[in-house]
Amino acid sequence: MFTGLIETTGTIRSLEDVHGVTRITVAGPPTLVQRLHTGDSVSVSGVCLTALDINPDSNLFSADLAAETIARTSLLRLHPGSIVNLELPTAAGTPMGGHVVQGHVDGVGTVLSLEPLVAGARGAATDWWLRLNVPEECARYVVEKGSITVEGISLTVARVEGMAVSIAIIPHTYKTTNLHTLAKGSPLNIEVDVMAKYAERLAASSATAEEKNFELTVEYLIANGY
Numbered sequence: 001m002f003t004g005l006i007e008t009t010g011t012i013r014s015l016e017d018v019h020g021v022t023r024i025t026v027a028g029p030p031t032l033v034q035r036l037h038t039g040d041s042v043s044v045s046g047v048c049l050t051a052l053d054i055n056p057d058s059n060l061f062s063a064d065l066a067a068e069t070i071a072r073t074s075l076l077r078l079h080p081g082s083i084v085n086l087e088l089p090t091a092a093g094t095p096m097g098g099h100v101v102q103g104h105v106d107g108v109g110t111v112l113s114l115e116p117l118v119a120g121a122r123g124a125a126t127d128w129w130l131r132l133n134v135p136e137e138c139a140r141y142v143v144e145k146g147s148i149t150v151e152g153i154s155l156t157v158a159r160v161e162g163m164a165v166s167i168a169i170i171p172h173t174y175k176t177t178n179l180h181t182l183a184k185g186s187p188l189n190i191e192v193d194v195m196a197k198y199a200e201r202l203a204a205s206s207a208t209a210e211e212k213n214f215e216l217t218v219e220y221l222i223a224n225g226y
Contacts, residue, residue, distance in 0.1 A: 002043050002087050003098035004147075004154025006177050008032055010044075012082040013060060015075075022065040024049070024075060028086055033059045035088065041103070043087040045178065046152030046189040047073050048103025073105045074187035083178040085152040098154030099147040102194055107135030109150070109188040112164060114179065128169040130155075130179070134190055139163045141192035141200075149191035153177055 010028035017023075026044060033056055036042065040051045042061070049063035070076050078084070090096070109132045118126040132150065134142055142148055142165055146157050153173065159166040174180050182188075 001090055002048070002101040002103055002152070003090050003096060004101040004149050004152060005087070005098045006085045006153055006173075007087045009083050009176070009178055010086045012078050012080055012084060014080055015078065018064075022070060022076065023052075023062050024065060025053075025060055025062045026084060026086070027058075027060055030056070030059050032086055032088065033061055036061055041089050043085070043089075043101070043103045043152050044075070045084040046101075046103065046149055046191055047075060047105055069105075072107065073189050074108045075189075077187050083181045085177050087152060099149075100194060101149050101152070101154060101191060103152075103191070105189045105191050106138050107190050109134045109138075109165075109190045111182050111184055111186040111188060113184060114169075114182060117168075125171065127171065128174050128179070130167045130169050132165055132167070132188055133163050134165055136163060138190055138192050141196040143196075146196070147193045150188050151178060152189065153179070 008029050008031065010026045013025040013027045015022065015024050024044070033054065036051045036054050038052060038054060041048050042051050042063070044063070047069060049065075051061045051063060053062040055061070065075060112131040112133055114128060114130050116122070116126045116128055139162070142157055142160055144157055144160055148155055148157055148165070148167070150167070155167045155169075157165055158168050169179060
C-alpha cells in the first residue's frame with residue numbers, strides 16, 4: 001500500500017523488449033534505490049511494479065510490465081528521459097498521510113491545462129491549477145473534495161464538470177513531482193479512491209430484490225401522496 005505522498009522522482013533510462021517481455025529501467029536517487037531489494041514493490045508514477053535487476057552502483061532498477069499494466073497505464077507511452085514519480089510502500093505503523101493508494105491504475109487521463117494561479121508566475125512561486133479529463137469508467141467515482149491519485153500523487157478534487165476534473169496544486173507538489181514537466185495532452189495515470197468502489201459494491205449487494213426491481217410510476221406517486 002502507498003499513500004500518494006511522492007518520495008522522489010526518477011528518470012526513465014530505457015523501455016525495451018527482453019525475451020518477449022517489456023522491461024522498464026529507471027534511474028533513481030541513491031536514497032531510494034539503495035533501499036530496494038529484488039521483489040520489492042515500488043510505485044512508478046502511480047503504477048505498482050516489482051523491482052528487478054537492482055544496481056545500487058549506478059542507481060538503476062528495472063521492472064517487467066504485464067500486459068494488463070501496458071493496457072491500463074501510460075508507461076509504454078514514456079521515453080528515455082521522461083520524469084516519473086517514485087514512492088516505496090508505507091511501512092506498518094507509519095503515520096498515514098495522503099490516502100489509501102494501491103498502485104492499481106484504473107485508466108489513463110489527459111492534461112487539459114496546467115496554469116499558474118498568479119498570471120506570469122514561474123516555477124514554484126505560485127499555486128497551480130491542473131485541469132484534466134478522466135476516463136469515462138472512472139468518472140462516477142470522482143467527487144468534489146474527494147481523493148484521486150494522479151501520476152501516483154494523492155490529490156484533492158476541487159471541481160468536477162462531467163469528465164473534466166480541476167485540482168489545486170501547491171508549490172511544493174508542483175516542484176517535487178513530475179507535474180512541472182507535463183504539458184497539455186500529456187497522459188496521466190489515474191487511480192480512483194478504492195473506498196468509493198467498495199461503497200458502490202456494498203450498496204449494490206445490500207439492496208433487496210424488491211429495491212433492485214423498483215420502477216417509479218405515476219401510480220406509485222399517487223399512492224404515496226405526491
